[in-house]
Amino acid sequence: MSQYWSPIVSRLAPYVAGEQPRIQNLVKLNTNENPYGPSPRAVAAIQAAAGDALRLYPDPSATALREAIAKRFGVDADQVFVGNGSDEVLAHTFQALLKHDKPLLYPDITYSFYPTYSRLYDIDVVEIPLDEGFRIKISDYDRPCGAIIIPNPNAPTGIGLAIAEIEALVSGHPDVPVVVDEAYIDFGGETAANLIVRYPNLLVVQTLSKSRSLAGMRVGFALGQRHLIDALERVKDSFNSYPLDRLAQVAATAAIEDVEWFEICRQKIIATRDRLSDELLAMGFDVLPSQANFVFARHPALSGAEVYSALRAKGVLVRHWNKPRIADYLRISIGTDAECDQLLEVLKSLPAAS
Numbered sequence: 001m002s003q004y005w006s007p008i009v010s011r012l013a014p015y016v017a018g019e020q021p022r023i024q025n026l027v028k029l030n031t032n033e034n035p036y037g038p039s040p041r042a043v044a045a046i047q048a049a050a051g052d053a054l055r056l057y058p059d060p061s062a063t064a065l066r067e068a069i070a071k072r073f074g075v076d077a078d079q080v081f082v083g084n085g086s087d088e089v090l091a092h093t094f095q096a097l098l099k100h101d102k103p104l105l106y107p108d109i110t111y112s113f114y115p116t117y118s119r120l121y122d123i124d125v126v127e128i129p130l131d132e133g134f135r136i137k138i139s140d141y142d143r144p145c146g147a148i149i150i151p152n153p154n155a156p157t158g159i160g161l162a163i164a165e166i167e168a169l170v171s172g173h174p175d176v177p178v179v180v181d182e183a184y185i186d187f188g189g190e191t192a193a194n195l196i197v198r199y200p201n202l203l204v205v206q207t208l209s210k211s212r213s214l215a216g217m218r219v220g221f222a223l224g225q226r227h228l229i230d231a232l233e234r235v236k237d238s239f240n241s242y243p244l245d246r247l248a249q250v251a252a253t254a255a256i257e258d259v260e261w262f263e264i265c266r267q268k269i270i271a272t273r274d275r276l277s278d279e280l281l282a283m284g285f286d287v288l289p290s291q292a293n294f295v296f297a298r299h300p301a302l303s304g305a306e307v308y309s310a311l312r313a314k315g316v317l318v319r320h321w322n323k324p325r326i327a328d329y330l331r332i333s334i335g336t337d338a339e340c341d342q343l344l345e346v347l348k349s350l351p352a353a354s
């Protein structure tokens with residue numbers, strides 16, 4: 001029945017999200033969700049907003065939320081763009097800022113939505129290989145291009161770049177937009193948000209799905225100088241005037257303001273990640289140094305697919321990609337200490353673990 005489709009639909013390569021299975025007692029370490037709940041202030045704000053006012057459209061510019069984000073990052077509210085998850089912010093970014101005559105550059109191993117958006121918007125790309133240690137080498141980006149996007153830390157490797165390297169990348173390409181996707185920055189990296197005042201080509205994208213535990217509300221944002229935000233707003237207002245509903249706006253505002261909750265949860269995740277990394281290393285795993293809320297690790301003997309299946313059979317779900325270079329690695333989201341212990345127990349029971 002695809003004769004009814006617009007021609008582009010057959011050419012799309014849709015993103016495949018991690019499973020959300022309905023299995024009881026599953027240890028779900030496959031989509032980088034936060035194991036701790038959102039700020040109680042965010043939940044209270046949702047409850048307070050869940051009333052008669054829902055018959056009214058929400059604020060199309062999410063003013064209170066943008067002001068809260070601006071205050072937190074020391075920028076002006078008109079330097080903040082918000083969207084329905086950072087995926088939507090990224091989608092608008094690809095359309096508004098990353099399509100040029102020269103190619104868009106991004107790493108060959110990275111967030112798999114980048115190729116999907118490039119296909120959707122028909123953007124010419126060149127994928128820049130990570131080095132042999134799975135690192136982004138910024139000198140490899142010294143080539144003619146129309147734009148650059150990288151995650152910092154990168155996904156699914158978890159490896160971060162120092163802020164000086166990010167600045168070198170941004171300052172080294174003054175004529176093209178450089179987008180830094182900081183979905184995981186709060187777990188050990190340093191944000192480039194402070195650089196936006198100095199660099200008219202820098203856009204920083206963040207999400208409330210990970211460090212603020214609001215994946216279910218779908219809120220992300222971008223920080224940049226006014227001309228970049230203006231481009232995003234033009235695309236957004238040609239697409240959906242109300243991407244953030246009333247509940248999402250109040251929840252996100254409260255979550256941004258509750259710095260104490262944010263600090264406690266992210267520190268717990270960092271501590272569990274470092275312990276899990278050490279235990280995996282002690283078992284002979286190859287573990288990439290992670291600054292994110294996940295680790296990317298390879299069993300010393302078994303294939304990625306074998307370990308993935310063995311874990312799944314015991315009710316532990318992690319993420320595995322059957323792709324060149326990374327097929328033997330698993331991306332393990334950081335859960336609670338108890339969840340990570342369950343994972344380790346299954347791994348220790350595998351035949352070839354030393």
Ligand SMILES: Cc1ncc(COP(=O)(O)O)c(C=O)c1O
Pocket residue numbers: 031032084085086087088111151155181183206207208209215219220
């Ligand atoms: C690198 C990266 N960017 C962006 C996102 C999107 O997050 P969200 O749409 O939940 O804000 C993800 C989600 O996994 C990610 O890994």
